Structure formats: structure tokens, C-alpha cells
Amino acid sequence: xxxxxxxxxxxxxxxxxxxxxxxxxxxxxxxxxxxxxxxxxxxxxxxxxxxxxxxxxxxxxxxxxxxxxxxxxxxxxxxxxxxxxxxxxxxxxxxxxxxxxxxxxxxxxxxxxxxxxxxxxxxxxxxxxxxxxxxxxxxxxxxxxxxxxxxxxxxxxxxxxxxxxxxxxxxxxxxxxxxxxxxxxxxxxxxxxxxxxxxxxxxxxxxxx
Amino acid sequence: xxxxxxxxxxxxxxxxxxxxxxxxxxxxxxxxxxxxxxxxxxxxxxxxxxxxxxxxxxxxxxxxxxxxxxxxxxxxxxxxxxxxxxxxxxxxxxxxxxxxxxxxxxxxxxxxxxxxxxxxxxxxxxxxxxxxxxxxxxxxxxxxxxxxxxxxxxxxxxxxxxxxxxxxxxxxxxxxxxxxxxxxxxxxxxxxxxxxxxxxxxxxxxxxx
DNA sequence: TCATCCAGTAAACAGCTGTTCGCCGAGTTG
DNA sequence: CAACTCGGCGAACAGCTGTTTACTGGATGA
Numbered sequence: 001x002x003x004x005x006x007x008x009x010x011x012x013x014x015x016x017x018x019x020x021x022x023x024x025x026x027x028x029x030x031x032x033x034x035x036x037x038x039x040x041x042x043x044x045x046x047x048x049x050x051x052x053x054x055x056x057x058x059x060x061x062x063x064x065x066x067x068x069x070x071x072x073x074x075x076x077x078x079x080x081x082x083x084x085x086x087x088x089x090x091x092x093x094x095x096x097x098x099x100x101x102x103x104x105x106x107x108x109x110x111x112x113x114x115x116x117x118x119x120x121x122x123x124x125x126x127x128x129x130x131x132x133x134x135x136x137x138x139x140x141x142x143x144x145x146x147x148x149x150x151x152x153x154x155x156x157x158x159x160x161x162x163x164x165x166x167x168x169x170x171x172x173x174x175x176x177x178x179x180x181x182x183x184x185x186x187x188x189x190x191x192x193x194x195x196x197x198x199x200x201x202x203x204x205x206x207x208x209x
Numbered sequence: 210x211x212x213x214x215x216x217x218x219x220x221x222x223x224x225x226x227x228x229x230x231x232x233x234x235x236x237x238x239x240x241x242x243x244x245x246x247x248x249x250x251x252x253x254x255x256x257x258x259x260x261x262x263x264x265x266x267x268x269x270x271x272x273x274x275x276x277x278x279x280x281x282x283x284x285x286x287x288x289x290x291x292x293x294x295x296x297x298x299x300x301x302x303x304x305x306x307x308x309x310x311x312x313x314x315x316x317x318x319x320x321x322x323x324x325x326x327x328x329x330x331x332x333x334x335x336x337x338x339x340x341x342x343x344x345x346x347x348x349x350x351x352x353x354x355x356x357x358x359x360x361x362x363x364x365x366x367x368x369x370x371x372x373x374x375x376x377x378x379x380x381x382x383x384x385x386x387x388x389x390x391x392x393x394x395x396x397x398x399x400x401x402x403x404x405x406x407x408x409x410x411x412x413x414x415x416x417x418x
Numbered sequence: 419t420c421a422t423c424c425a426g427t428a429a430a431c432a433g434c435t436g437t438t439c440g441c442c443g444a445g446t447t448g
Numbered sequence: 449c450a451a452c453t454c455g456g457c458g459a460a461c462a463g464c465t466g467t468t469t470a471c472t473g474g475a476t477g478a
Contacts, residue, residue: 006475011475012424032240033239033242033243034240034328037465037466038464046427049427050426053426114327117322117325118240119238119240158404162404165378172326195367198367198411198412199411200411201414201415202411202412204414205413208410216444216445217446218445224455245434246436247434247436248435256457257435257437257457258456259455259457261438262456
């Protein structure tokens with residue numbers, strides 16, 4: 001849809017983008033439920049009333065940011081799941097991918113971390129729904145792997161949720177590290193690898209009785 | 210200190226408690242950075258100016274809530290660490306303890322979940338510091354266990370952080386479940402046990418090379 | 419070309435916010 | 449009993465908030 005959007009629609013989308021970007025920028029030091037409509041429009045250089053041409057309210061803008069933030073993560077997860085090397089290689093590569101993703105999308109990750117349990121219900125629910133989809137996707141991928149033979153579907157899903165949770169936690173750890181503190185990043189990388197490897201070991205011995 | 214506190218000081222503490230309680234109550238549906246000073250004093254029935262007799266600002270009140278929220282968790286963690294049964298018993302008991310704790314302190318857990326990555330720096334730092342202490346405590350307890358022989362201190366600490374993180378995640382899951390949905394609680398219990406057991410398996414085989 | 423659409427505007431609205439001030443009066447102290 | 453301390457009060461401050469209203473003027477489509 002909207003192959004060739006008129007100049008009219010194009011400018012509207014541009015303003016919308018500016019609003020989303022300004023919101024994300026302002027959310028670096030506060031949470032969504034304290035972010036003001038006027039604050040955002042002022043940052044963009046638009047009249048307050050103009051906000052309503054794009055969003056019903058701040059929660060609405062928040063939900064849009066969720067889709068944007070977790071949409072890009074989706075691609076990353078698919079890339080990780082496509083791996084077929086041995087465990088340690090997959091783990092190392094995954095952690096590296098997460099670090100790169102955070103480097104390029106730090107404000108988005110901060111937003112997700114902050115609003116996952118934040119004060120705006122609609123946003124919480126949007127994040128929970130997306131993360132649930134991630135878990136389903138990971139579970140499906142895990143199910144096809146030979147290591148998962150003999151596993152009950154519930155156990156596979158439990159493992160998928162554990163992986164998703166660890167990935168998000170690792171991403172948040174990278175996000176909280178100072179902008180170019182390579183030593184801190186290295187420490188986080190090491191710990192994340194060990195955690196994932198420990199889980200991998202548990203996974204190997206899950207059916208040992 | 211303060212064995213026998215005068216009637217004057219006693220009433221002051223009572224007002225302080227009322228402010229903290231009102232704050233916690235109001236934080237059920239919003240985050241700290243959007244909680245207003247007047248909102249809190251109105252809820253208590255105190256003049257706005259009275260707030261400053263107890264707290265410098267809202268961040269200050271938030272830090273007080275952190276100490277209160279994680280202080281009670283401290284006792285719970287000590288109880289869990291004192292266990293000496295076999296793994297499955299310890300796990301089952303731990304998860305049961307967490308569920309009970311959340312039942313009795315739901316608003317506190319909600320507060321920690323919401324503000325751990327929230328918009329108020331001082332509160333984020335207070336929570337991070339307390340959780341770091343938890344991890345140290347768990348690491349020390351793990352170090353004395355026979356299973357940990359041959360482990361490097363870094364690996365022990367990684368495992369401790371993983372445990373603390375899982376406990377908090379489980380607590381948050383219980384907190385988010387509807388108030389008396391026993392089916393949901395049972396599901397969370399099952400999953401938490403499996404996760405912890407999987408980590409336990411990984412732990413047993415950590416030194417297998 | 420001309421009527422229609424609609425993103426963005428400026429102004430006004432009532433209502434809220436944090437913070438400061440001087441004051442009161444009960445609890446404490448000597 | 450007198451002097452003092454100090455938690456809580458009421459009023460006032462400037463400044464901010466979300467939302468509605470009627471409007472303008474450039475892109476759109478017949």
C-alpha cells in the first residue's frame with residue numbers, strides 16, 4: 001500500500017516521524033507517563049494542537065514507539081535463529097549481534113526497558129504482546145532442532161521465554177553501559193556468553209532423568 | 210537509637226509513613242516521575258508545604274521506598290539461602306516463598322519493577338545498588354556450597370546474578386498476575402521451577418569440559 | 419480552473435503544578 | 449512556669465498542562 005504517496009501525505013509522515021523522534025529523545029531522561037504533549041510539540045516546532053492530527057494521546061504515541069522499537073529487534077532475532085553452527089559459536093555471534101543492535105538503537109532499548117513495566121497500560125500491553133510473539137517464534141525454531149527431541153511443548157516454550165528474557169536483559173545491560181566504555185561492554189559480553197552457555201548445558205541434560 | 214521517641218517525633222514518623230503509603234498507593238497506576246507532590250499530600254490530607262518536612266523532593270521519597278521494598282526482600286533471600294535440602298526441594302520452596310512474598314508486598318514489587326529502569330536516576334541507582342548487594346550475598350552463599358568447588362569467583366558471581374535476576378523476574382510475574390487467579394499463579398510456579406531446575410542442571414555440568 | 423480537503427495555526431480555557439513565606443500552637447526542655 | 453523548637457498550615461507566586469475552537473492556505477482531484 002501507499003506506493004506513491006503524494007507530497008501532502010509525505011509531509012504528514014515527516015511531521016509524524018519528527019514527533020516520534022522528539023518523543024524518543026525526550027524519553028531519555030523521563031518516563032512516558034510524565035512526558036507532556038506540549039513538550040513534544042515544542043521540541044519539534046509544531047503547535048500543540050497539531051499533535052492530534054497524528055496521535056490520540058501520549059499513550060498512542062507510545063504504542064507506535066513500541067512497534068518501531070521491537071520491529072527492528074524482530075529482524076535481529078530471525079538472524080540469530082537462522083544460525084546452524086555449534087553452540088558456542090551461536091552464542092558468541094548472538095551476543096555480538098545484540099551489542100551491535102544496542103549501539104544502533106540505544107534510545108529504543110531504553111524505551112522498552114523503561115516502559116515494559118511502566119505507568120501506561122496500553123504500552124505495557126503492547127510490549128508484552130510483542131515479547132510473547134518473540135517467544136512463540138523462538139519456541140518454533142527450537143522445536144525443529146534435534147536437541148529438542150523428546151521435549152514437551154511446554155518445556156520448549158519455557159526455554160524460549162528464558163532465552164528471550166536473557167536477550168532482553170543483555171540488551172538492557174549494554175544499553176546502560178556508558179556510551180563508549182569498551183571495558184564495560186567486554187565484561188557484559190563475557191557474562192552474557194557464560195549465562196547462555198550455562199543454560200545450554202542445562203538444556204543438553206534436561207532429559208537425563 | 211531512638212528507643213523511646215517522644216510523642217512529637219512519633220507523630221512525625223506517622224505522617225512520614227502516611228506519605229510513603231500514599232505514594233506507593235498512587236504509584237499503582239503511574240510512575241514516579243509523573244507522581245505529583247500535591248497529589249501525595251492531598252491523598253494524606255496534609256498541606257503541600259508539609260511534604261518538605263519529610264522529603265527534599267519526590268526522588269527522595271522514591272529512594273526511601275526502595276530501601277523499604279528491598280529491605281523486606283533481603284530477609285526472604287536469607288531464608289532461601291539457608292536451605293540445605295536437595296535441589297528440587299530448595300527450588301520448590303524458594304518459588305513458594307517468592308509467591309507468598311509477592312502476595313504480601315505486591316505494591317512494593319510493582320514499584321521496583323517500574324522504577325528499576327524508570328525515569329528517576331537516584332531511584333534507579335538505589336535499586337541497582339541494592340540488587341548488587343543481593344548478588345554479592347548470594348555469591349558468597351554459593352561459594353561455600355560443595356557444588357561450587359573448582360569454580361572461578363567470576364563464574365560464581367555470574368551464577369549469583371543469574372539467580373537474583375530470575376527471582377526478580379519470577380516475583381514480577383506473580384505481581385502481574387490478577388489478584389486471585391490461582392490458575393495463573395500455578396502456571397508461573399511451574400515455569401519458574403523448570404527454569405531454576407534447568408539452571409541447576411547447567412550448574413552441575415559446568416565443569417564437564 | 420474551481421471546489422474540496424486537511425495538516426498545521428493561534429488564541430483562549432480552566433485547572434493544575436512546585437516552591438516560598440510567615441504564622442500558629444502543641445511538645446519539649448531548662 | 450517560661451523559653452524554645454518545629455511539624456503542619458494557608459495563601460500567594462509564576463508557570464505550566466491538555467483540549468477546544470475557528471482559522472488559513474497549499475496540495476488534491478473533477
